[in-house]
Amino acid sequence: MSPNRLEAFSDGVFAIAITLLVLDIHVPEPVPGTDLAGELGAQWPSYVAYAVSFLTIGIIWINHHAMIRRLREVDHEVLVLNLLLLLFVGVLPFTTALMAAYLKEGAGDHLAAAIYSGSFLAMSIAFAALNWRILFHKPSLMAEALPDARRRAILARGVAGLIPYLLATILAVVSAYVTLAICGAVALFYALPRASGSERKPSPA
Amino acid sequence: MSPNRLEAFSDGVFAIAITLLVLDIHVPEPVPGTDLAGELGAQWPSYVAYAVSFLTIGIIWINHHAMIRRLREVDHEVLVLNLLLLLFVGVLPFTTALMAAYLKEGAGDHLAAAIYSGSFLAMSIAFAALNWRILFHKPSLMAEALPDARRRAILARGVAGLIPYLLATILAVVSAYVTLAICGAVALFYALPRASGSERKPSPA
Amino acid sequence: MSPNRLEAFSDGVFAIAITLLVLDIHVPEPVPGTDLAGELGAQWPSYVAYAVSFLTIGIIWINHHAMIRRLREVDHEVLVLNLLLLLFVGVLPFTTALMAAYLKEGAGDHLAAAIYSGSFLAMSIAFAALNWRILFHKPSLMAEALPDARRRAILARGVAGLIPYLLATILAVVSAYVTLAICGAVALFYALPRASGSERKPSPA
Amino acid sequence: MSPNRLEAFSDGVFAIAITLLVLDIHVPEPVPGTDLAGELGAQWPSYVAYAVSFLTIGIIWINHHAMIRRLREVDHEVLVLNLLLLLFVGVLPFTTALMAAYLKEGAGDHLAAAIYSGSFLAMSIAFAALNWRILFHKPSLMAEALPDARRRAILARGVAGLIPYLLATILAVVSAYVTLAICGAVALFYALPRASGSERKPSPA
Numbered sequence: 001m002s003p004n005r006l007e008a009f010s011d012g013v014f015a016i017a018i019t020l021l022v023l024d025i026h027v028p029e030p031v032p033g034t035d036l037a038g039e040l041g042a043q044w045p046s047y048v049a050y051a052v053s054f055l056t057i058g059i060i061w062i063n064h065h066a067m068i069r070r071l072r073e074v075d076h077e078v079l080v081l082n083l084l085l086l087l088f089v090g091v092l093p094f095t096t097a098l099m100a101a102y103l104k105e106g107a108g109d110h111l112a113a114a115i116y117s118g119s120f121l122a123m124s125i126a127f128a129a130l131n132w133r134i135l136f137h138k139p140s141l142m143a144e145a146l147p148d149a150r151r152r153a154i155l156a157r158g159v160a161g162l163i164p165y166l167l168a169t170i171l172a173v174v175s176a177y178v179t180l181a182i183c184g185a186v187a188l189f190y191a192l193p194r195a196s197g198s199e200r201k202p203s204p205a
Numbered sequence: 206m207s208p209n210r211l212e213a214f215s216d217g218v219f220a221i222a223i224t225l226l227v228l229d230i231h232v233p234e235p236v237p238g239t240d241l242a243g244e245l246g247a248q249w250p251s252y253v254a255y256a257v258s259f260l261t262i263g264i265i266w267i268n269h270h271a272m273i274r275r276l277r278e279v280d281h282e283v284l285v286l287n288l289l290l291l292l293f294v295g296v297l298p299f300t301t302a303l304m305a306a307y308l309k310e311g312a313g314d315h316l317a318a319a320i321y322s323g324s325f326l327a328m329s330i331a332f333a334a335l336n337w338r339i340l341f342h343k344p345s346l347m348a349e350a351l352p353d354a355r356r357r358a359i360l361a362r363g364v365a366g367l368i369p370y371l372l373a374t375i376l377a378v379v380s381a382y383v384t385l386a387i388c389g390a391v392a393l394f395y396a397l398p399r400a401s402g403s404e405r406k407p408s409p410a
Numbered sequence: 411m412s413p414n415r416l417e418a419f420s421d422g423v424f425a426i427a428i429t430l431l432v433l434d435i436h437v438p439e440p441v442p443g444t445d446l447a448g449e450l451g452a453q454w455p456s457y458v459a460y461a462v463s464f465l466t467i468g469i470i471w472i473n474h475h476a477m478i479r480r481l482r483e484v485d486h487e488v489l490v491l492n493l494l495l496l497l498f499v500g501v502l503p504f505t506t507a508l509m510a511a512y513l514k515e516g517a518g519d520h521l522a523a524a525i526y527s528g529s530f531l532a533m534s535i536a537f538a539a540l541n542w543r544i545l546f547h548k549p550s551l552m553a554e555a556l557p558d559a560r561r562r563a564i565l566a567r568g569v570a571g572l573i574p575y576l577l578a579t580i581l582a583v584v585s586a587y588v589t590l591a592i593c594g595a596v597a598l599f600y601a602l603p604r605a606s607g608s609e610r611k612p613s614p615a
Numbered sequence: 616m617s618p619n620r621l622e623a624f625s626d627g628v629f630a631i632a633i634t635l636l637v638l639d640i641h642v643p644e645p646v647p648g649t650d651l652a653g654e655l656g657a658q659w660p661s662y663v664a665y666a667v668s669f670l671t672i673g674i675i676w677i678n679h680h681a682m683i684r685r686l687r688e689v690d691h692e693v694l695v696l697n698l699l700l701l702l703f704v705g706v707l708p709f710t711t712a713l714m715a716a717y718l719k720e721g722a723g724d725h726l727a728a729a730i731y732s733g734s735f736l737a738m739s740i741a742f743a744a745l746n747w748r749i750l751f752h753k754p755s756l757m758a759e760a761l762p763d764a765r766r767r768a769i770l771a772r773g774v775a776g777l778i779p780y781l782l783a784t785i786l787a788v789v790s791a792y793v794t795l796a797i798c799g800a801v802a803l804f805y806a807l808p809r810a811s812g813s814e815r816k817p818s819p820a
């Protein structure tokens with residue numbers, strides 16, 4: 001299969017998952033006496049979780065393109081590992097809704113936060129695993145040979161990206177707010193101009 | 206990344222958001238004694254909001270294509286600003302449902318209307334910001350150099366497009382109907398034959 | 411804009427609308443004493459409506475491709491008429507759910523059926539209108555000139571396709587079952603091997 | 616129509632169906648006294664059904680690409696049979712939710728399981744039927760002529776793939792767990808490295 005088809009299908013899943021996130025933001029029932037401003041304000045965790053997950057999926061999509069662009073063909077293993085990655089992307093609308101629903105609750109908030117950052121962690125591990133297989137075990141599939149140092153650097157950046165999510169998952173025992181803050185900071189870090197770290201272009205890819 | 210991939214992903218988000226709008230139109234529960242005609246008639250705000258949001262997203266999609274077509278490559282900043290634009294597009298099924306649910310209510314209608322046109326305003330600002338960065342700060346990414354006057358004209362049209370949404374958001378304090386009417390008029394204006402203003406072709410682009 | 415982009419975006423909306431249809435098929439609540447077979451059997455209108463709408467959208471998608479394939483470029487009017495067509499396609503998950511919910515009801519069934527076939531009628535009118543504009547008023551956009559007789563034949567077939575839906579909508583006053591049966595027969599007619607009428611290939615297109 | 620467009624539309628339906636699966640995983644209501652861990656744990660059938668269906672759709676997508684790749688053009692029959700295949704793919708979010716909801720129930724579990732594997736069986740039959748028509752009755756549409764033995768081998772593999780689903784559907788009378796286990800084993804078998812059976816590449820395709 002050509003990388004183009006893999007990319008088109010994956011782009012579809014990314015685009016749908018990112019757009020389904022909005023289904024977690026609920027319209028308050030318009031019953032008499034509703035204080036709409038109050039109700040909308042009270043569900044601020046939904047807006048924050050929406051924004052963080054939207055940016056995170058968007059950044060994974062950008063990085064996914066950079067990863068697949070290095071291939072000139074894909075084999076069965078790449079297809080299956082990519083499917084595993086998409087499986088974790090597909091689960092994000094659920095974990096995002098879970099995070100939003102429990103952030104302010106007195107019970108379940110730590111668990112919901114751990115599952116939220118845990119789903120980002122699982123997605124990042126699947127991404128790094130796929131990248132590792134491509135970079136170090138599929139030279140015949142790659143569009144052009146990369147020097148060893150370059151391949152190590154790419155993988156190291158990916159693995160470094162796991163650490164904040166691991167931290168966020170562990171710190172869920174302290175506070176769900178800390179977990180959400182870390183996940184949001186990661187998204188902002190990669191989105192900010194100077195921080196296009198995971199696919200910077202100074203060295204040729 | 207090539208503009209084609211950016212466009213394909215964005216098209217996916219536009220297509221999904223535009224199609225998810227229908228989930229806000231509800232089938233009345235078929236309980237004995239239901240007056241279906243009455244129930245369906247009573248939810249006319251849902252149909253109007255559906256049509257207005259559908260047309261608006263469709264027009265933004267057309268303009269988005271014209272904007273991206275000017276590029277021969279995209280960089281990290283374009284990707285992230287585009288993601289921000291999509292984030293506001295993705296939120297429209299929620300703000301449309303909110304508008305439809307509260308238009309006829311005695312309370313919350315002004316706020317819902319302000320949020321509705323506010324989401325169009327935010328989307329348009331993100332669009333104009335991306336266009337501004339492309340036209341005035343990314344000459345190296347553009348497919349062909351545009352004369353300064355031409356670039357100013359394109360941006361001016363985009364900024365002019367913000368004004369009705371700003372007005373609609375302010376006038377939500379007067380009446381939610383006024384807000385909806387302005388948003389609908391904007392959609393019709395751009396859809397009508399003579400009014401293909403934002404991307405007319407007399408002058409070469 | 412190139413026809414390819416128009417087609418890709420339209421394909422997205424067709425694919426999403428066709429796949430959203432399944433959200434109208436509900437899983438019966440697993441409460442003690444549930445007779446699952448009976449509950450699933452009782453919602454057979456949902457399965458029939460799903461199949462009829464799925465096939466109908468699929469056939470419109472096939473015909474849409476044939477229509478757009480004749481173009482080498484698209485203008486603002488084509489874009490907007492196409493958007494109108496998609497607006498009616500996007501509404502089908504709602505009208506399908508409405509039909510399924512009221513088919514067996516003693517009240518509202520006639521109206522629901524009229525709306526169901528009416529939505530197919532509206533979609534077909536939008537389709538025929540777009541085809542008419544392309545065939546008779548956009549010679550400069552067409553990939554190759556078609557003889558007048560050929561153009562008339564294409565349009566005549568499209569207009570002929572409206573008649574069953576018009577009939578089905580009128581006959582909704584008699585029985586919702588008649589309406590559903592006509593819509594189903596139309597879908598089967600176009601799906602059956604010999605009946606690829608709307609885009610047969612004997613004469614060159 | 617070119618195979619590319621057929622594939623793009625089909626990819627859209629596959630991608631949407633696979634991503635809609637997540638809507639079946641529910642966020643437990645955060646009411647006081649909720650034991651979130653317990654509630655999330657209790658809905659493990661949803662996670663298993665999500666993973667099994669996700670992998671199964673993913674593998675069908677891979678095989679679909681291999682099937683369509685053999686064509687250089689498609690005709691009306693291929694389009695309609697492909698639509699039938701997509702109709703069964705589109706139904707999977709429903710049958711998956713049904714399986715998840717009834718797996719642990721004392722009543723309805725056998726039926727739900729039979730419908731679950733039955734929907735995979737129907738999808739596989741539609742797939743084999745399409746492949747059979749292409750391989751044995753559409754030589755003029757194929758990109759290159761395949762030797763008879765090769766065509767028989769491809770079809771035999773597809774038909775062999777039906778047997779486990781047939782077995783799983785029959786064994787639903789014994790236990791819903793057996794059915795789910797077989798469906799999961801099939802997905803894993805095709806996903807595992809050595810088992811890329813349905814489209815192995817040793818002999819040229």
